[in-house]
Amino acid sequence: MLTSKVIGILGAGNMGEALVAGLVKASIVEPKQIIVSRRTEAALAYLADTYRVQVTKSNTELVSKSDLVVLSVKPQILGGILDQCSLYFHEGQVVISIAAGITTKFIEEKVGKEIPVVRVMPNTPALVGEAISPYCLGRYGTAEQALLASQIFSAVGRTVLVREEYLDAITALSGTGPAYLFYLLEGLIEAGVEMGLPEHLVKALVRQTAFGAAKLVMETTRSPRQLRAQVTSPQGTTHAAMTYLEAHSFLDIFKKAVFKARDRAVELGQAHENGSEGAKKW
Ligand SMILES: NC(=O)c1ccc[n+]([C@@H]2O[C@H](COP(=O)([O-])OP(=O)(O)OC[C@H]3O[C@@H](n4cnc5c(N)ncnc54)[C@H](OP(=O)(O)O)[C@@H]3O)[C@@H](O)[C@H]2O)c1
Known part of the structure; x- marks a missing residue:
């Protein structure tokens, strides 16, 4: 299905590069079928050298040339970028967004044509091919586009089709999930060092x-x-640690932190729909 398609990664930062690396490594497409954009020239040169993909500083050029556009910029700037590119989206394209909180409806309205939109929430284990990427279809999406999105994100791990109403909670769960586990590991490292073990x-x-x-x-x-x-x-020994954590309501605090991430995803989406995005970072 992807043999003759051009995949454009708009905003090839951490997640975008992970996707490029996965697609190239899995030979799902030829490197020349991938075009990436970002603003920093040195980063573009690195991407061209490392993966042999096409690079551009122009998002409109990327949108014009691509059959599939993967929107990989931060949610706060996505609306502005879609406004700049709206004239360049064309029939036959599929738009895939990984931006936290941003709904397919918002993107469909900005794109302004009956172009299928797919929303995906990968996570950073994409960097080692072990992401989980739940995804959903917008109003114009079909089973064919679901398969395309699944093929692309299978290059960096596993995929699962979900309902869009789940995606803000999923963002807090698996999208942000690795950070919670890294935080626990940070605590373990600090504890180990404080107990006098060599770092x-x-x-x-x-x-x-x-x-x-x-x-x-x-x-x-x-x-x-x-x-x-x-x-x-x-x-x-484990019982001693667990008793202490339970006495201090560790799980309640932890769950509240996850709900905060979910609330922030909802807020990001609403801020875009009200046109007040840009104030805070994800
Ligand atoms: N990180 C995660 O765990 C994770 C998980 C799931 C989903 N997401 C979503 O993935 C998206 C990207 O996150 P990330 O962590 O990959 O962020 P990131 O590393 O900051 O990547 C975003 C890239 O966008 C580029 N950019 C900024 N302005 C641009 C413009 N006007 N035109 C083209 N490119 C532009 C930046 O490069 P330049 O500065 O060189 O332009 C940057 O490298 C976000 O929407 C986030 O919600 C992230």
Whole structure:
């Protein structure tokens, strides 16, 4: 399906580059079928050198040339960019957005034609081909476009088709999810060092612990709760840590943080719909 298509990555930063790297590595398309844009010339030169893709500073050129446009800029500037490019979108194109909070309806209205819009929420494990990318279709999307989006994001991990009304919660869950886990690992590293262990040893132990725990979660049928119960013997060391966390309502605080991320995704979407975007960062 993608053999003769040109894929434009508009705003090839962290997520955009991960997508380019995944598409090239998986040989899903030829590098020359990919065109990327951003403002920084040195970054564009790096992308051209590393992946042999086409590069441009012009978003309108990218939109004109692409069959699939992947909008990978920050949500706050997406509206302005769509306004600049609106004359260059054309029939037969598919627009895919990964911007947090921004609805397919908003993009459809900005694009201004009956162009299918797909909204995807990948996460940073895309950098190592292990993202989860839930996606949904806008009002003009068909099963064919769903398959296209799935093919593209399969290059950086797994995909799942969901209802758009779930996407703000999904943004807080899996979109932001890796950051929560990294934060816990930061805490573990700080604790290890404060207990007097050498930093290089602490980092090695924490990295492999994170990898091993993730593998265990993926490869057993047991839930995280069951896995934790398995290593928590009465009056043991894990029990001492868990008792302290529970006494301090750690999970309640953590869940409230996740709800804050969800609320921010909703706010970003609403700010765009009211035309007041731009004030805060994701
Ligand atoms: N990071 C995540 O975990 C994650 C997860 C899911 C979804 N997302 C979504 O992915 C999108 C990108 O996030 P990111 O983390 O990849 O951000 P990022 O690294 O900042 O990438 C955005 C890129 O947009 C470029 N840009 C800025 N202004 C531009 C313009 N006028 N024209 C063309 N390019 C422009 C920037 O490069 P220059 O400064 O060189 O122009 C930058 O490299 C966001 O909408 C975010 O909501 C991110």
